[in-house]
Amino acid sequence: MxxxxxxxxxxxxxxxxxxxxxxxxxxxxxxxxxxxxxxxxxxxxxxxxxxxxxxxxxxxxxxxxxxxxxxxxxxxxxxxxxxxxxxxxxxxxxxxxxxxxxxxxxxxxxxxxxxxxxxxxxxNTSAFISQDDLVINEPSMTATFHQQRLSLTPAEFRILVFLMKNHGKIYSRDQLMNHIYSDDRVVADRTIDSHIKNVRRKLAEVDPSSDCIKSVYGVGYKFDVM
Missing domain, CATH: 3.40.50.2300 (Response regulator)
Incomplete structure (x- = not known):
């Protein structure tokens, strides 16, 4: 066995x-x-x-x-x-x-x-979600965009999954930090901004026209595909 x-x-x-x-x-x-x-x-x-x-x-x-x-x-x-x-x-x-x-x-x-x-x-989750050509397989912690594998870190992966699961909803940096880091540590706002920037960059490397993670000035971020 x-x-x-x-x-x-x-x-x-x-x-x-x-x-x-x-x-x-x-x-x-x-x-x-x-x-x-x-x-x-x-x-x-x-x-x-x-x-x-x-x-x-x-x-x-x-x-x-x-x-x-x-x-x-x-x-x-x-x-x-x-x-x-x-x-x-x-x-x-x-x-x-x-x-x-x-x-x-x-x-x-x-x-x-x-x-x-x-x-x-x-x-250790079992959800499988997709939006257009962006596909998330949570059990294997993999993401593909236009059938190309995205090299995401675990923190970037969790942010992307969270935003995709809550399509269209706006989340502040604090809300994203509470989701990504659940142990009440003090984390600088720029840490979340850095993760978001990296996810956007990796999506753009596959499709330069990608704009699914949007910034809402003074509020936070949301996942939205038009």
Whole structure:
């Protein structure tokens, strides 16, 4: 019988921390494995396709941001970034790149497991929606436009799905932030603007005339096809 447990990859070079985190995930019903060398992460992800990644930013041989950017060229796996830096700008770097979440060291291992569960729960949906030539497959977290695959980050994907499901309705930045980030964190308005800008750019790369995500001055954004 195949193992149906979700597979969590912990990329962390502190052996005690990674061992404890893997143990907590396993007690919570997941499979978990750790990697402590940034140079081998990409090959491992390609081969083993984890369901979620805990990715430390400071790693030997390769930094976490570089690893994140390369993973996003071939996978939309949810990623939680971990960092010892506490400045708000450092926290926002990962979110603006499209990371689903971030955690700051020292962190509670129980909280990390809860956050991972919440992310996987949000991604484990079954809806299939389409508008004209834009098609969303939620179970596989894929989007195609004019039959071309869109390379969306998880945060961009959730924004697009939310707006499409609420076609024609206007949502403020705060409302979108509450939907994308459900843990009451403080996130700058420009983070949502950055996600929207990226989605528009990726749609325009397929069809330059695309204008389905509209800005409503002073209010927010809506999905609307005429």
């Amino acid at each position: 195949s193992d149906t447990k979700k597979f969590i990859l912990v990329v962390e070079d502190e052996p005690t921390l990674s061992a404890i985190l893997c143990e907590y995930f396993e007690h919570a019903g997941f499979r978990a494995q750790s990697i402590d060398d940034g140079a081998v992460v990409i090959d491992f992800v390609r081969k083993h396709t984890p369901d979620l990644i805990i990715l430390d930013l400071m790693l030997p041989n390769r930094d976490g941001l570089g690893i994140y950017r390369e993973i996003r060229t071939f996978s939309e796996v949810p990623i939680i970034m971990a960092t010892a830096k506490v400045e708000e700008i450092d926290r926002l770097i990962g979110l603006e790149l499209g990371a689903d979440d971030y955690i700051c060291k020292p962190y509670s291992t129980r909280e990390v497991v809860v956050r991972a569960k919440n992310l996987l729960r949000r991604n």
